[in-house]
Amino acid sequence: MAAGTPVVVDISKLELGQQITVNWRQKPVWVLRRTPQILATLNTLTDRLRDPESRVKSQQPAYARNKYRSIRPEYLVVIAICTHLGCVPSFRPEVAPADLGAEWMGGYFCPCHGSRFDFAGRVFKGVPAPINLLVPSHRYLSDQLIEIGVDAT
Numbered sequence: 403m404a405a406g407t408p409v410v411v412d413i414s415k416l417e418l419g420q421q422i423t424v425n426w427r428q429k430p431v432w433v434l435r436r437t438p439q440i441l442a443t444l445n446t447l448t449d450r451l452r453d454p455e456s457r458v459k460s461q462q463p464a465y466a467r468n469k470y471r472s473i474r475p476e477y478l479v480v481i482a483i484c485t486h487l488g489c490v491p492s493f494r495p496e497v498a499p500a501d502l503g504a505e506w507m508g509g510y511f512c513p514c515h516g517s518r519f520d521f522a523g524r525v526f527k528g529v530p531a532p533i534n535l536l537v538p539s540h541r542y543l544s545d546q547l548i549e550i551g552v553d554a555t
Contacts, residue, residue: 408551410543413477421493423482426550430482430490431538433548440521441475443507450505451524453534462537465554471522471537473554479540480523486531489514510535 409426411433416422421434448454456467465473472478484491491510498504502511502518510519518526523535541554 406551408549411548411550412546413548414546419495424550426538431550432478432480432482432493434478434521436476436478436521440508441470444469444520444522447507447520447524447526450526451520452527452532454524456524456534458533460536461534463539463553463555466537469522471524471534473540473542477548478522479548479550480535480537482535484512484514484517484531485525485533485535486512486515486517486529491517491519491535 406427409424411424413433413435416433416435418435418437419440421432423430423432454469456462456471462471482490489512491512494502494511495508497508498506509521510523512531515530517529517531519535523537525531525534538550539553540548540550541552543549
């Protein structure tokens with residue numbers, strides 16, 4: 403298959419709080435089904451984030467330039483590569499684990515150099531990663547299928 407071929411992802415069995423990884427253009431892409439608690443937490447982190455409004459246009463398509471960084475708030479679709487040096491961050495959904503501290507509300511932690519991202523892929527201040535995780539072009543074919551690699555517009 404050509405490197406740019408779109409990938410169709412079935413999200414029908416994705417449970418609340420569950421994440422899957424798919425391969426697109428030889429890159430891992432996460433699809434996370436966010437819980438109501440995760441969505442509520444996103445609103446509380448703004449002052450701790452480097453770019454909470456996703457103002458760097460190259461980070462995501464225009465239709466994902468919002469606090470959820472998604473077309474539908476319940477689902478996050480991001481390229482799973484740290485924007486610092488290309489490591490793959492860890493999915494860390496637990497709140498306040500001993501190794502990440504009491505202020506950790508869940509998200510993604512890059513073990514290579516300590517960058518942290520929330521569950522919208524927004525980077526925290528004071529870490530090496532310069533920008534948010536990238537949102538690939540994608541669209542919903544139905545309530546159960548997402549096509550990654552094709553623009554929603």
